[in-house]
Amino acid sequence: MAAQARQFTVDETHGILLRPGNAIQATSDRYGWSSLYASVQREVPYEAAFTAVDDHLLILHLDGPVDVHRRLGDREASRVIPPGGLFTMPGGMDFSVRLGGPLQTLHLYLRRTLIEEVAADIVPGDPAQVALVPIFGDGDRLVERLMLEIRDVLENCDPAETAYVDYLVRAIAARLVREHSTRSPPQNTAYMRARVGRGQLAKAIDYMEAHLEEPLELATIAGAAGLSPSHFARQFRTAVGVAPHQYLMQLRTERAKRLLSETTQPVVDIAFACGFANQEHLTRLFKRFCGVTPAAYRKARRG
Known part of the structure; x- marks a missing residue:
């Protein structure tokens, strides 16, 4: 993909999918994608702290509901997250999480450079100053549909779909910038719900x-x-x-x-x-x- 020449590998993620007991069902390793890393897995309950990585994490809950506890700095929150709920963590943030039950998930990591590239096209000002806002359990139907399309590509094992995935991931990036970032219009519903x-x-x-x-x-x-x-x-x-x-x-x-x-x-x-x-x-x-x-x-x- 054009946003970054080198392949996005699991070593650049938080390593959640590699935790003991997790059953990995599909990953993007075989495709050589460079703007995102994707995986589908069955996660077991756990509690752990994670050091920040450069790029942005999106987790889509494929089943549930399940209890999740999250800590960002000195702020803690707990929520029952239903199927379709999103857990996102912008790059550059340390966090801790406790997963209260087994969970089927889809993980996407988006390059920071991709977000900046898309932001430069759709919002005014310096794209490097656009910050994504963490999502904790809320749903976004458009992001969900786009992520599920990427999951289908993973599970169908079709390398010819790489160009299609490139369009999908850019659409996700645009949605995040427009609806879940510091540049989101104050009047839109997602921003109001976040407030x-x-x-x-x-x-x-x-x-x-x-x-x-x-x-x-x-x-x-x-x-x-x-x-x-x-x-x-x-x-x-x-x-x-x-x-x-x-x-x-x-x-x-x-x-x-x-x-x-x-x-x-x-x-x-x-x-x-x-x-x-x-x-x-x-x-x-x-x-x-x-x-x-x-x-x-x-x-x-x-x-």
């Missing part, structure tokens, strides 16, 4: 993600945020852009998509695992959001 990440809305979102399989009422979700239902509904719509119940249905549909893609569970079991009343309820809403039935989606994903 309230330790506040009431984040508590409500965490609660929804951790209890998707349960029947959830507005009053219960608002109670998790310590707000009245009416106040919570207004604040949520302002910050996130949709009503709480719409966001909840989106979360349930996204979990259903992941289970349909990643497991062989019957559709009826997936419906209950995602909090739908029955299989018909899942099918109706899934078709509304995705344009196809769950069965058709699963068939298309598996070729």
